[in-house]
Amino acid sequence: MAPKPPIHPDSPELARLAEEGRVVAYFGYGSLVNPRTLRTKFLAIRRAEAKGWQRFWQPRDPAAEMALLSVHPHAAESIHGVVVYDLADHLPSVDEREAGYNRQVIDPDALTIEDAPLPGVPVYIYEASPGASDAAEMGSAILQSYLDAVMQGFRDLYGDDGLKRFVERTEGFETRLLRDRSAPRYPRSVPLEAGEAELFDSLVDARGAHAIELS
Template sequence: MDVHPDHPDLEALAAEGKVIAYFGYGSLVNRHTLRTKFLGIRRAEARGWQRFWQPRDPTAEMALLSVQPNNAESVHGVVVYDLVDHLPSLDEREAGYNRRIIDPAALTIENPPLTDLPVFIYEATPGASNAVELGSAILQSYLDAVMQGFHDLYGDDGLKRFIERTQGFETRLLQDRSAPRYARSVPLLAGEAELFDSLVSARGVEAIELNPNE
C-alpha cells in the first residue's frame, strides 16, 4: 500500500542536489501535519533509537516526543523526502532538538525511491529529563495527531506498538481535544477518539481536564 504518491520530479530534483530526507517518529508521521509540499514519504524503521516523552525545554509544562540512542530498541515512523529549501522551516519546527544523520545500516525504508541520500533525525538534547520526572503533561490534541498517523500507516498493531514501546506514558494527559492547543491539530475520523482513548487509558495515563481560564 502506497503512503502517498511521489512528486513526478523527485528523482530529477535529487540528481540536482535539491532533495533532503528526514525521519519522522511523532507528529511528522501524520502527513496532515506537514506544512511543506513534500516530494515523497515512506514507512521506515530506525534501529538503535528509543522514543520517549520529553518537554521542549526545562521550563516547559507540555511534553512532546523525542528520541535518544538505545541499541536495544528501534523506532518505526516515516522517511519524508522534501526540498532542501525547506530545511530551515523544518529546523524551526524542531527547535530545541539536534539534527543528526541516521546510520544507513540501521535504517530500513520501504521501497526507497532514492539511494545514498542522508536521512536526518531530530534527537533530544543530551541529558534532558523525561516528562515524568518533570511532571509535564501530554497534549491530547498532539497525541491525537501522532496516533492518527500511526494508525493510518501501520494499522491497529502498529498503533499498539507505538503505545507500548514509547517511554514516559506514565504521566498526565491534558484533554484539549475540544479546544486544541497543538498548532497542527487534525480532525479525527469516526471511531478514532474512542480507539485512542481506550489505548491511552490502558497504558495508565492520568487524564486531566483543560481549565478554560488557563
C-alpha cells in the same frame, strides 16, 4: 500479504531535483508520521524503521510545561515511522519546527525504508537535546490534540497493530494527559475519524496516563 498502499504520490520532479542535489530526507517518529501535519510541500514519504533508537516523552522546554516525543540511542530497540523526502530549501523550516532538538544523520545500516526512491540520500533524525529529563519527572503534560495527530498517523500507516506497538514501546506514558481535544492547543491538530477518539483513549489509559481537564 497484500502490499501496503502508498502514503502519498511522489512528486514527478523527485528524480530531477535529487540529481541537482536539492533533496534532503528526515525520519519522522511523532507528528511527522501524519501527513496532515506537514506544512511544507514534500516530495515523497515512505514507511521506515530505524534500529538502535528508543522513543520517549520529554518536555519541549521548561516554560511550556508540555511533553513532546523524542528519541535517544538504545541498542536493543527500534522505532517505526516515516522518511520524508523534501526540498533542501525547506530544511530550515523543519529545524524551526524541531527547535530544541539536535539534527543528525542516521546510520544507513540501521535504517530500513519501504521501496526507497532515492538510494544514497542521507536521512536526518531529530534527537533530544543532551541533559533533557523525562516528562514524568518534570511534571509535564502530553497534549491530547498532539497525541491524537500522532496516533492517527500511526494507525493510517501501520494499522491497529502498529498503533498498539507505538503506545506499548514508547517510554513515559505514565504522566499527565491534558484533555484539550475540544479546544486544541496543538497548532497542527487534526480531525478524528469515527471511533478513533475512543480507541486512542483506551490505549493510552491502559498505559497509565493521568488525565487532567483543560482549564
